Amino acid sequence: MAIRRTTRSTAASGVASGVPDLDPVIHQRVRLGIVSALAAGGATSFTDLKAVLELTDGNLSVHARKLEEAGYLRVTKSFVDRMPHTEFDLTDAGRAALASYLDQMEAVIQAARP
Amino acid sequence: MPQDRPPLRRSQPAARPEAAAHAHLRFIRETMARTGTFTAVPGWGGVAMGGTAVAAAWIAHQQPTVSAWLAVWAAEALIGFLIGLWATLLKARRSSAPVLSGQGRKFFLGLLPAVLVGVALTLAVYGFELDPTSKYDPRSIPVVSSLSLHLLPGIWLLCYGAGVAAAGTFSVRLVPMMGTAFMLIGAIALLAPSGWGDAFLALGFGGIHVVFGALIVRKHGG
Numbered sequence: 001m002a003i004r005r006t007t008r009s010t011a012a013s014g015v016a017s018g019v020p021d022l023d024p025v026i027h028q029r030v031r032l033g034i035v036s037a038l039a040a041g042g043a044t045s046f047t048d049l050k051a052v053l054e055l056t057d058g059n060l061s062v063h064a065r066k067l068e069e070a071g072y073l074r075v076t077k078s079f080v081d082r083m084p085h086t087e088f089d090l091t092d093a094g095r096a097a098l099a100s101y102l103d104q105m106e107a108v109i110q111a112a113r114p
Numbered sequence: 115m116p117q118d119r120p121p122l123r124r125s126q127p128a129a130r131p132e133a134a135a136h137a138h139l140r141f142i143r144e145t146m147a148r149t150g151t152f153t154a155v156p157g158w159g160g161v162a163m164g165g166t167a168v169a170a171a172w173i174a175h176q177q178p179t180v181s182a183w184l185a186v187w188a189a190e191a192l193i194g195f196l197i198g199l200w201a202t203l204l205k206a207r208r209s210s211a212p213v214l215s216g217q218g219r220k221f222f223l224g225l226l227p228a229v230l231v232g233v234a235l236t237l238a239v240y241g242f243e244l245d246p247t248s249k250y251d252p253r254s255i256p257v258v259s260s261l262s263l264h265l266l267p268g269i270w271l272l273c274y275g276a277g278v279a280a281a282g283t284f285s286v287r288l289v290p291m292m293g294t295a296f297m298l299i300g301a302i303a304l305l306a307p308s309g310w311g312d313a314f315l316a317l318g319f320g321g322i323h324v325v326f327g328a329l330i331v332r333k334h335g336g
Binding site: 029032033036037038039040041042043044045048051052053098102105106108109111112 | 130131132134135136138139141142145146147148149286333334335
């Protein structure tokens, strides 16, 4: 039992083992992909982001909602040719969170160097 | 005592934090590179390239010699390349997207072979088939030197279209569609009557660039 719990804990935290204080919102792989894509591409439509990250509609919606709730993502809904058009953009808080995350990753690498 | 199964593992080896950090940074870099190319196809740049191509077609049509006609289109090719490069870099810089790595590099390498084939065929025609000082009359090109000159617009459109279609596999769907449209116009140009070359070049390098550039602006930003 104890073994199973240890294994699950390691898998759940993934690369976080030994890395304290990582932002749990951005540390999730899909959300990290969304934030990275928006940081590189600026405001991006739902369709484009789904294609870039190879996600399903539902998966992208769920993770975008979490990022929006955290204040990292701005969602703009409009109509183009009477079709609904959803566009995502990174907020300043989202950019700061990604920058902070990158700093933490670099710090981990620096700390491991002899 | 023989073992009929591997010993139980008491725990999974934990990933080294620095290796995991490297993996995360690589994932971020790759995602950014993919998104950069995805959105860095310049819509306004395409419209501008189309505008200069229409102007070049009009100027080329007025030229007195084959050599001058070719010089106009060579200059237009250079101007178009510089506009495309500048527009791509501008759009990429605006969105902080990398261009010369990852998918951007693949896009360039996909386009390059077909463009080089077009350049080689043009040089071959210019060097071995045509008299550069001969009179350029798009309406009645002499039969002896007409064949190669007549084929050049179709060859250029086909080569450029093949390059864009191949490179477009790393970009949005509109880009390979644009390449296919170039190839279609190029194929028709090969079969069209002699003297329609400039019109097909205006339609291809002008019209297709403007139409698809505008579509890219509308759907994927400037």
